[in-house]
Amino acid sequence: MIACASTDKLSLRVSVTDRCQLRCLYCMPEEGVEPCAHSDILRYEEIERLVAFLKGHFNLTKVRITGGDPLVRANIETLVSMLSRMQIPDLALTTNAQVLESRAERLKEAGLHRVNISLDSLHSDTFHRLTRGGELQRTIDGIRAAVRHGLTPVKLNMVVMRGVNDSEVKSMLAFALSEGCELRFLELMPAGMDRHEFDRHYVSCTEICSALSPEFTIRPHAPRPGSTSRLHDAESPSHGRGRFGVITPTSHPFCSDCRRLRLTSDGYLVGCLARQKRVQVRPLLAEDAVGREEALALAVQEAMGHKREDHVFEAPASMARIGG
Numbered sequence: 001m002i003a004c005a006s007t008d009k010l011s012l013r014v015s016v017t018d019r020c021q022l023r024c025l026y027c028m029p030e031e032g033v034e035p036c037a038h039s040d041i042l043r044y045e046e047i048e049r050l051v052a053f054l055k056g057h058f059n060l061t062k063v064r065i066t067g068g069d070p071l072v073r074a075n076i077e078t079l080v081s082m083l084s085r086m087q088i089p090d091l092a093l094t095t096n097a098q099v100l101e102s103r104a105e106r107l108k109e110a111g112l113h114r115v116n117i118s119l120d121s122l123h124s125d126t127f128h129r130l131t132r133g134g135e136l137q138r139t140i141d142g143i144r145a146a147v148r149h150g151l152t153p154v155k156l157n158m159v160v161m162r163g164v165n166d167s168e169v170k171s172m173l174a175f176a177l178s179e180g181c182e183l184r185f186l187e188l189m190p191a192g193m194d195r196h197e198f199d200r201h202y203v204s205c206t207e208i209c210s211a212l213s214p215e216f217t218i219r220p221h222a223p224r225p226g227s228t229s230r231l232h233d234a235e236s237p238s239h240g241r242g243r244f245g246v247i248t249p250t251s252h253p254f255c256s257d258c259r260r261l262r263l264t265s266d267g268y269l270v271g272c273l274a275r276q277k278r279v280q281v282r283p284l285l286a287e288d289a290v291g292r293e294e295a296l297a298l299a300v301q302e303a304m305g306h307k308r309e310d311h312v313f314e315a316p317a318s319m320a321r322i323g324g
């Protein structure tokens, strides 16, 4: 008998690798983060067992595959098709899209519903500097391939950083509207960087929205329970109309109704990004694990109990490690 099944919707982010071909300023240091040994990385069958358990005993409505960059892991399409067979209502993947152009069709065929793509600048030199090596055109080609192959709605994530890309919020919204994508501005989080860097570059949701006017008229939607994104309608005589979101982990933490759980690439459940606590589940995902269901139920309950109200980060850890 499972101890703690809940009818509340649950969303799972699965980090399939801590490796990435980029080194974004806000995510990791120039030298990268020390990678986990290959033998410590969960196999697809282990991930499948956890997802099947959550689907069977919790109201799992959303799975997002992330990393590091999930497209650097070999045969990610195999995991997508394994999860797709479980009929998760919302099966998504987050990527920097550097290699998405040639993969979008196969990902769609494997059963992926949609993608979130990081795009922080429309100037190739800023993009290259911010990502420490990324090529803007590759990401744009990836975005267009995702739209073409129906990995929609394509959501574009822009982490807004003062003095780096904050002058681009209007042009980014215009670009997203013209490409038929939904833009989400992300407030910077104090993860993966020191406090001084965070204070220097942080831009609040209020500032982001003010920077859009007068070119855009914007109207906020009513807040949606459990959603990380504050949606707004936007309209402009030259760019048309559409909507965008602002993710506000720093100015308006959404901890109180957070139903997100993360699985790290080395097999730990993380209930709260702001805390260092994690619960090891890898031994429970082995094919012959005894008492898997009861032990996993307790592990999920423990990880969900780690959520905190104030969202004060205990220690900066790279999002690439935890799975952003």
Ligand code: SAM
Residues within 6 Å of the ligand: 020, 026, 027, 066, 067, 068, 069, 070, 094, 095, 096, 116, 117, 118, 157, 159, 186, 187, 188, 189, 190, 191, 192, 319, 320, 323, 324
């Ligand atoms: N590599 C993929 C990508 O960049 O889209 C997926 C992993 S990345 C860690 C997931 C998301 O975390 C990205 O949208 C990235 O912008 C965001 N992220 C990473 N560090 C962040 C920080 N310090 N503040 C806000 N967002 C951050």
Ligand code: SF4
Residues within 6 Å of the ligand: 020, 021, 022, 023, 024, 027, 028, 067, 068, 069, 095, 096, 118, 319, 320
């Ligand atoms: Fe890589 Fe994504 Fe982190 Fe950038 S944000 S370094 S693309 S994992």
